[in-house]
Amino acid sequence: MPRPLARQLFVEVGHRCAIPTCRATPLEIAHIVPWHRVQRHDFQNMIVLCPNCHTRFDRGDIDRQAMFRYKELLRLPNPNRVAPDDPSPRAGLIRAYRMFQSETIRWQESISLLVSAVCLSSFGFPTGNLGPVRIAAVARAATDKLGELGDEDVAEAANNVFDWYRCWASDVFDLLPSAFNATEDDYEDRREERFMLFADLHEEVCAALDLDPTELDFFEARRDDQELPKVSLGTRGFWGADE
Structure with a gap:
């Protein structure tokens, strides 16, 4: 993965897990739609998670709709807001x-x-x-x-x-x-x-x-x-x- 892209993803979440109720460290980068299906690194399809949340996502405890929503919330100054004007x-x-x-x-x-x-x-x-x-x-x-x-x-x-x-x-x-x-x-x-x-x-x-x-x-x-x-x-x- 290109280092500038990884840096952009980490800065997006403030070097914390993207899920607002977690915000833990250490961190991993995840593809929302799996890599084996998209075969590309796309900022809008990538999110930073802690290992625990990443594992929960991979096994289906957190679904893709929710993960897209978490990605959308990262675009807001306050992650608790629910009505972004400029969604992903x-x-x-x-x-x-x-x-x-x-x-x-x-x-x-x-x-x-x-x-x-x-x-x-x-x-x-x-x-x-x-x-x-x-x-x-x-x-x-x-x-x-x-x-x-x-x-x-x-x-x-x-x-x-x-x-x-x-x-x-x-x-x-x-x-x-x-x-x-x-x-x-x-x-x-x-x-x-x-x-x-x-x-x-x-x-x-x-x-x-x-x-x-x-x-x-x-x-x-x-x-x-x-x-x-x-x-x-x-x-x-x-x-x-x-x-």
Whole structure:
């Protein structure tokens, strides 16, 4: 390893273990994504740890997501802060990925509520309910940001997810019967299609991060235990037929 790079890494942590609750010495330099996979010394992928924390990381007691976060915190004047303005490239991509997921699922929930409102309304489409339109604009921005921080494959996969929801929202706004009435098999097919689009995106994000798909949580912890929310896609779902 080049001595200037090693020096930069040690200075970054103040010659202490990078984990804030440890800060021990002596020290070792670790690759967050293993050397045998990246075959290069990259400052953003390297971190200084004490031998104990290094061993815990190698055996999986500390996962890569946490280690990327510890690396990100080193960029801050105070390691206890949690909202850096200038995240490292990998941490920034993970953050954009989580934001995309959050805004897309929020859009999904708003479309589902609109479907329910249409079904309950005696006057057709509830024209005052434009929440899904506003949320779609935020989801579009989150999609663009994810594509900007990822590579072309990440951008394409993110746009595929966005387009799936855009088509569904358009069908609802156009009051197409297919958006409100379908067989249970139709709904299951659509859920499967949606899941596969999210799975494809997850694989592309992990590839951009040099991670195995199992090393990055599919979704962050939510009230639904990290599963893709089972929001209804039409009237059968609203009336409880697919519960």
